[in-house]
Amino acid sequence: xxxxxxxxxxxxxxxxxxxxxxxxxxxxxxxxxxxxxxxxxxxxxxxxxxxxxxxxxxxxxxxxxxxxxxxxxxxxxxxxxxxxxxxxxxxxxxxxxxxxxxxxxxxxxxxxxxxxxxxxxxxxxxxx
Amino acid sequence: xxxxxxxxxxxxxxxxxxxxxxxxxxxxxxxxxxxxxxxxxxxxxxxxxxxxxxxxxxxxxxxxxxxxxxxxxxxxxxxxxxxxxxxxxxxxxxxxxxxxxxxxxxxxxxxxxxxxxxxxxxxxxxxxxxxxxxxxxxxxxxxxxxxxxxxxxxxxxxxxxxxxxxxxxxxxxxxxxxxxxxxxxxxxxxxxxxxxxxxxxxxxxx
Numbered sequence: 554x555x556x557x558x559x560x561x562x563x564x565x566x567x568x569x570x571x572x573x574x575x576x577x578x579x580x581x582x583x584x585x586x587x588x589x590x591x592x593x594x595x596x597x598x599x600x601x602x603x604x605x606x607x608x609x610x611x612x613x614x615x616x617x618x619x620x621x622x623x624x625x626x627x628x629x630x631x632x633x634x635x636x637x638x639x640x641x642x643x644x645x646x647x648x649x650x651x652x653x654x655x656x657x658x659x660x661x662x663x664x665x666x667x668x669x670x671x672x673x674x675x676x677x678x679x680x681x
Numbered sequence: 682x683x684x685x686x687x688x689x690x691x692x693x694x695x696x697x698x699x700x701x702x703x704x705x706x707x708x709x710x711x712x713x714x715x716x717x718x719x720x721x722x723x724x725x726x727x728x729x730x731x732x733x734x735x736x737x738x739x740x741x742x743x744x745x746x747x748x749x750x751x752x753x754x755x756x757x758x759x760x761x762x763x764x765x766x767x768x769x770x771x772x773x774x775x776x777x778x779x780x781x782x783x784x785x786x787x788x789x790x791x792x793x794x795x796x797x798x799x800x801x802x803x804x805x806x807x808x809x810x811x812x813x814x815x816x817x818x819x820x821x822x823x824x825x826x827x828x829x830x831x832x833x834x835x836x837x838x839x840x841x842x843x844x845x846x847x848x849x850x851x852x853x854x855x856x857x858x859x860x861x862x863x864x865x866x867x868x869x870x871x872x873x874x875x876x877x878x879x880x881x882x883x884x885x886x887x
Contacts, residue, residue, distance in 0.1 A: 580731040583802055584699045590723035591706050594715040634701055647708055655704035660695050668692035668843065674707055 572629055585630040592637055601640055609636040609643075724802075729872060731802040735766040736849050737870035739776075739799070740881075741863045744854040753851070754778060761849075766799060774799070775840075777877075778851045783836045785850045786824070786877035788816045796847040801872040817841075827878050850877040858883055 572579055580586040596603060613632040622628055641647050662677040674680065695703065709715045739761055743750040753760035757774040774796070777785035797803070816823045820837040824830070831837065840848045852874045858866060869886050873879025 578727065578730065580727065581733075583731055583797060584696075584702045586724050586727050586731050586802070587706060587720070588702045589727070590720045591702070591709065591715065593723050594719050595709060597719070598714055600709075600714050631698060634698060634705070637705060638701070641705070641709075646712065646714075652701065652704050652708070655708060656697070656700040659703040659707070660697070660700040663693040663695040663700070666693045669841075672693055672695075 580630075585633075588630055588634050588637065592633070600646075601644065605640065606636075609640040612636070613639070725804070728802045728804055732797045732800075734799075734801040734872060735761075735764065736799040736801075736872075736875045737867040738764055738863075739766070739849065740851055740870045740875065741867035743776075743851055744858075744866055745863050750778075750851075757849070761799065772796075773846045775846055775848050776851050777838070777840060777848055779853045779877075781832075781835065781853070783838055784824075784831050784877065785838050785840060785848075786816065786820050787840050787842065787848045787850060788813050796842075796849070799847070799849055800875050803876070804873075804878075824878065827873075829879060850875050852881050855881050855883045858886075861886070 572581070578589065580589065592606065595601060596606060601609075610633060613636040614629075617628065617632050622632075638649070638652055642649060642652075658674060658677045658680060659672075661679060662674050663672050665678050666672045666676045670676075706715075706720065710717055739753070742764065743753050749760065749763075752763070753776045757776040760776070761774050777787075779785055812823065817839060820839050821831070824837070842848055852870070854866070855869070858869070865886050869881045869883050871879060871882060871885065874881045
């Protein structure tokens with residue numbers, strides 16, 4: 554099976570320690586794969602360019618390394634998510650407060666969802 | 682969180698980073714920048730590369746150590762913890778041993794209860810309501826869809842995880858693997874064989 558995104562990821566992350574093995578990226582937890590997939594999909598749509606992404610991610614990682622983090626790759630996808638947030642904000646597509654509010658809504662939706670049912674944003678009891 | 686019975690409020694929980702990823706995703710979907718199907722397709726490419734899949738170690742140990750297999754049968758949670766693995770919450774792990782008479786199949790739930798640290802990420806199709814419905818009504822049909830044909834006399838038993846209990850299928854050790862090391866055995870225990878939608882593949886041995 555070909556994994557075109559693997560090459561893309563390699564190209565995007567040349568200066569950064571993306572967690573991977575011989576066959577390509579590996580993910581410690583499901584959300585990391587979701588964040589990775591979202592970024593790849595936005596790139597494919599042209600919402601931002603590979604160059605812009607590489608710069609955004611590189612900046613987060615350099616900052617984290619300067620502060621003593623991200624040396625073993627364990628917080629790599631936390632930095633990835635911050636880079637994605639900052640890039641989408643810089644593009645004028647959302648705001649920090651907007652993401653905070655929506656994340657809080659998802660957290661409430663998860664708590665309110667009974668076992669065996671899909672977690673939907675509409676399950677947030679505070680959604681109007 | 683032990684002994685919480687149960688008005689459903691705590692079945693599901695997002696960590697703060699999980700909630701942020703969902704927020705970014707839903708925002709981009711809502712604005713029309715991404716199609717959820719496209720996201721699923723990308724994740725699907727990597728689905729076997731998520732999580733540690735510690736379950737394969739549990740199966741390999743059970744195959745090579747009869748005492749361990751007994752402990753695993755008696756108390757799955759404790760036996761899995763012996764190898765240093767555990768679930769996120771206080772849920773119980775029950776090991777369902779396949780036998781010549783009975784094949785076990787787990788139906789996934791649609792929420793966050795699936796034990797990915799032990800089994801790896803479920804296949805995208807496996808979470809779909811039609812799959813779930815069909816599996817409950819016609820488990821042999823589901824297995825056939827995925828290329829698994831069981832011997833005539835082998836029953837199929839379907840397990841549905843609850844908020845308190847997770848299941849792992851312990852497949853039968855394939856013939857021809859006598860004398861293999863635990864590492865080599867673990868390599869042939871794929872995710873599908875621990876869900877029951879597949880069988881171990883000795884041809885995958887390193």
